[in-house]
Amino acid sequence: MDGKTSTVHMKQNGSIKKVNLFQKRPNQRDGEVKTVKMATATENDDEDDDAYLHRHSGRNELLSKSAMLLSVRKTLPVFQNRGEIMKYLNANQVTVLIGETGSGKSTQIPQFMYENLQRNSKGGSIAVTQPRRVAAINLATRVASEYGCNVGDEVGYSVRFDNTTSPKTRLKYLTDGMLLRELMMNKELKEYSVIIIDEAHERTMLTDLILGFLKSLIQGPRPDLKIVIMSATLQAETFSNFFGGCPILFVEGRKFPVTQYYLRAPTDDIVDSIIRCCVQINQGEQMGDILCFLPGQEEIDKAVMILNKVSHIIAKENSVPLMVAYPLYAALPPAKQAFVFNPVKGFKRKVIFSTNIAETSVTISGVKFVVDAGLRKVKVWRHQLGLATLLTVPISQASAMQRSGRAGRESSGKSFRLYSENDYAKLPMQTEPEIARSDVTSPVLMLKKYGVDNIVNWNWFENPGKDAVMMGLQELYQLAALDDFGKITPKGEQMSLLPVQPHLAGVLIKASEYACLSQVIDIVSCLSVENLLLNPQPEQRDEVNERRLASCNEGSKYGDLIMLKELFDIYFNELSKSTSVNSERQDWCKELCVSYRGFKNVVKIRNQLRMYCRRLFKAEELANTVGEQKHNGLDNTDKIGQSKEEIGNILKCFLTGFTKNTAIGMPDRSYRTVTTGEAVSVHPSSMLFLDKACPAIMYTEYVFTTKGYARNVSRIELSWLQEMVSPSGNVAKRKVVE
DNA sequence: AGGGTTTTTT
Known part of the structure; x- marks a missing residue:
């Protein structure tokens, strides 16, 4: 019962080689990385739970821990078949490795590759990508102790808001999104000699994009780059075919029947x-x-x-x-x-x-x-x-x-x-x-930023289709990120550098022109956090809505974007920052049924956006310093006031990003979209759900469930629509040259 | 008059 066959199959050019080995299943399965932060229900929510404090250990302690872990590593199927596996990884530029759960692939393969680099005195680092932040953090932490160093020394990780790497770091775990950012900055990924893509079978949009970029790299400027595609299911052929029929290795895992x-x-x-x-x-x-x-x-x-x-x-x-x-x-x-x-x-x-x-x-x-x-x-x-x-x-x-x-x-x-x-x-x-069922506006902008001209025929790992790409191009053209010839504009360059979707990036840029950047950043930060406003239980629904309405004077008139800013102002400026067990902020969040953790993330995103915008718009300010200084409004960190003009300006900025997402109020109190004339309903979670008297509305999301619902809805004036959609503006229907 | 799966960005 506890004897188990561990098998490594090798497949290359159609011929399969099989190596059978026998392995006793160990009692403990601690060679595997488990979810690190297992919050308990009694735990107080007052600590900054995203700050992973890594204990710094001395050299002797590190080495004895590493030696202890080695005995566990030795039981992992990947470790036991190390020689056979590495023979293939060394001989091929690209290898697909199918490793089942518990095979140890995510922790061991990167270490083997690192030891190889050292043995051959080769330079360059190893990047290992993960679809999720926690996975990247946990794996790096585990591998650092197996290797015998502190996190951030030879082994580190890089995720948004948390970069634990140093000049010493040679083995780096990072999120897919982070590697894509690096690709935008450093086209050839020169610092790496090995890139390992983990969990490729999940086929997230970002993983798929990376695979396309990697293929361009090895066919072009990086013929020396080594690539390992790691996957858990038998989608191997697709990966292998994409990389010219590269070898596929199968490693069985350790799982129970x-x-x-x-x-x-x-x-x-x-x-x-x-x-x-x-x-x-x-x-x-x-x-x-x-x-x-x-x-x-x-x-x-x-x-x-x-x-x-x-x-x-x-x-x-x-x-x-x-x-x-x-x-x-x-x-x-x-x-x-x-x-x-x-x-x-x-x-x-x-x-x-x-x-x-x-x-x-x-x-x-x-x-x-x-x-x-x-x-x-x-x-x-x-x-x-x-x-x-x-x-x-x-x-x-x-x-x-x-x-x-x-x-x-x-x-x-x-x-x-x-x-x-x-x-x-x-x-x-x-x-x-x-990628086959998503809006590709953002990927198309990335490709334009990267310098790809022919997007439709780019070497997509999975081509989203001509229609999808054309719509993405059209969208970017309307946002003025592309010019008449389909070339990226300076504005498009700026947008590609901001860590928000292109539409919101456009809103931020407009806000710097309208001198209300700080206010808009606060709102955009709130929009960037998923589940910031929690769904109250049905019994508490009306009560919570009442409280939210009462707290947000302007939001009750102008809608959800202004409400978010008012909520942020209360959280950030009015409530005590103290983080005792039942702090003012926590109590308030509970009362209004908003996420305390969510707001802490809002503050992080806000800081990041403020930093990026400061850098991004500095050059412009300098160019405009003839005579008067140009103000982008980043220094005005005031609460939102009652000024109609101020609120109008903020909403007009959003209108440049979401012109398409507008609807006109009809005599029968329904709304019809400006673009297609379809009926659209205000979502019940909106502040404006009960208010039927808006001349027009603008929304950041349009989702069809039981019917077409507008989410994050704001009241707008018809005159604003005309003002923001001027002839020289960005809504003119023009065919984008591709 | 009534409701949304999940992940992520120097």
Whole structure:
């Protein structure tokens, strides 16, 4: 039972070479990196939880820890097949490595490559990319102690707001986004001799873009660059084909068997089925927690409520464990999220109802059973319509396998799928890559900044399609980031350097001209934080809305953007900065149902944007110093006033970025979009939901769910529309030359 | 008159 075959397959030009090795599964699985910050529900939220304080250790301590960890590393499949693997990595410029969970690929391969560099006295650093910040931080921390150094010495990491590298650093873990920024700054990535792309199977937009850039690099200015593509699923051929049929290595992982169960007949009520399934597991199976996958917040909250009701009755009538249900989704306040990590004490069984956040981003220990409804929610961008649709769709087979795998992380487990085996077979093999269903305005701007002329025919790892690219170009042209010939303008250059979407970057640039930069930065920072305004429970909804309206005088008139600025002003200027257990700021956040952690992020983004803008607009100021000094308004850090003119100017800046997202008030009190005349409704979360009397509205997001909803809505005057869309302005319909 | 999956940017 504990003997296990570990296999490395090598595939090159169609011929497969197999190497079989036998390995005893160790009792402990601590060679693997676990989620580092496991907040507990009792933990106070008063520390800056994004500041990872790395303890500095002395040399002897480092070396003894490293020696101790070596024995653990030796048990990892990747370590045991080191010679065989490195033979291929050394002989090939590009290699695809498929390593299952627990193979140790993310921690060991980079170290092997580093030792190689040292052995051959070669220069250059190694970059290892990750889709998520926490992963980059955790891996670097782990690998530093395996290597025997402090984080930031030879091994470090670089993520937004947290760069822990030094001139000594040769092995650097970083987020995909960070490597892309580096590509924009340093086109040839000269400092690196090896680039390792991890989790490539997730096919995030940023990973896909990096793959395209890397191919251009090795075919052009960097024939010496070594590339390793690491992936967890068998999408290997796609990666290999893209890089000219490079070799593919398979390394088995260390995971425990998961028995698969299917529903005999399909169900039309997934919440009901999922509850029945949990009750059945609770009665028939050994102890162990249950992780359930549902598509969204609505189903999750409903399931939690029902199960908590039912479980008490069941536990009393039969001698079975008491089930305790917890919700898990990203919009849940951090304090409530923390509950899912706490072990339950006594004769109880924890049941977690989660979105796909638990599929990759969050790992919960103690899970022995997975129940999968087989659905997820996905945002699909319709470039012809300029709006996003939010759809509930069946997951892919790869995703179903990933969900099931969550039951076999610590011991053998069981997975229950609420669909038939026949239906499973009909699911698509892989999830559609993000870039195929996203707005590509931002990627197109990156490519223009990089100097790519022919975007449609660029070597996309996955081409989003001509229509999508053309819409992106059109959008950038309207934002004045591109000129009539499709060349990037100085304004476009500035926009590409700001860490916000192109539309918001355009707003910031306009704000520097309108001398209200500081005010607009505050609003843009709030817009950049996801889930800053939390959804109150239905019972508290009206109460919270009342309080928000009462706190935001101008926001209640002008809408959500101005409300965000007023909320920021209260948080930042009026409330005490003290961070005791129940600080003024925390109490206020709770009262208005806004995220305390979110606001701390707003402040970080604000600082970064202020710094960038100061640098970016300095050159312009100098060029304009003939006579009077030009003011961009960055020094005016006042609270927003009641001045109609000031508020008007702020909203006009947003109008230059979101001209397309405007709608006119109709006599029947509905709104119709300026571009297509479609009906659009103000989202119920908006301050203006009840206010039907706006002459026109502008919104930063247009999402179709049950109907077309405008989010982040502001009241605008019709005259502003004409003023901002002047003939010399940026909305003239012109064909972009490609 | 009524509601949104997830990730990320020197």
